[in-house]
Amino acid sequence: MNRLGKFLVVLHTAAGLSVLVAQAHAADPVKPDLNRGQAIAAQVCASCHGADGNSAGGAFPKLAGQHPEYLVKQLKDYKTQPGAKQAARNNPIMAGMAAALSEQDMINVSAFYASQVAKPGYAHNKETLALGQKIYRGGIAEKGVPACASCHGPTGQGIPSQYPRLSGQWADYVAAQLVAFQQGPGGRNNNEPMHATAQRLSDKEIKAVADYIAGLH
Template identity: 75%
Template sequence: MNRLCKSLMVLEFAVAAGLSAVAVQKAMAADQAKPDLNRGQTIATQVCAACHGADGNSAGGAYPKLAGQHPEYLVKQLHDFKPADGKPAARSNPIMAGIVGALSDQDMQNVAAYFAAQAPKPGYAHNASTVALGQKIYRGGDAERGVPACAACHGPTGQGIPSQYPRLSGQWSEYIVAQLTAFQQGTRNNNEPMHAVSQRLSDSEIKAVADYIAGLH
């Protein structure tokens, strides 16, 4: 059933139910905003696959795994790459800026929902000598330095909290290191708490916690 037919059905139902014009508009808007996984797959295959993989499981740490990520978080990040209201993008990346410039809000909803529905491939910790340090930071933080436990926001197994905190479980350690470093140096500016936390971590601690996160499942 195409989108026009679905919208007409929503309109007919709403009118039959005696809803107000405002209620009719809201009902139609809700129908229009429902993610289209088929369209999302098309965008993923044609636009995103080269870096992130057709199913959201990227081939290496230069690009993040998107499979299984919370759709609300993905939509926010896509919007953050896009300038708005005359202001520069909250997240600077020339490649992503070019991509999101061609995406509508509905496209973002569609592709985010598609990636969220894909099964993420597991990751692995590679440095046995830093597991204890990475675990300490992730699970307990460092109260004396004002470093909260990563698990407080991202969950004990890295599953995150929808719309607020991303899933980290199995993410490439190289990508996590790059993002924590970007927060630390101020080259990524779309999350003030992460900017503050990363500044209190040493480079070796960042690598340790990133490697630990890669092995979470």
């Protein structure tokens, strides 16, 4: 092979390697910036969710210790996606907050809140504790309600990206989300299994399992 041929082979090989390297970098997961995430939390989120992700009351969820992948997904679901008529989660306040965040911002602030320690919660209604425990751990077979623990874990730690951590979450917030899942479109329409499950629960059962979850650890 002459010099020109060898040069062309080397050039072609180098170009191929460059493409492979570029593809590898594109496939790398985006690394979160916790400092930037903390700044976003302080500027945008703290008034409702707390500077460390421990909100002051059940109107807003605790975010501390939540799975970061799950938080990113929820933030995206507040935005109306291309081709959709409305967002998967209907909340005008959160829609405005999420609209101002880039995807990197979402990754950063989610990672920051995930790194924080959640404060424990407590169940308050002794009269419904047994019912709440029954639903969470065993479901309601006659109504086709699966055990919450089958997806969220026996201690409420959840499964990253798929099912959120529930341990210690405010009972009022959990109950409100179950009602939103009952409504589906116009309420919360971003998890079909939860939509189907919530529709089978009575108001009493929702309150009971939500209170039990608040004390779960």
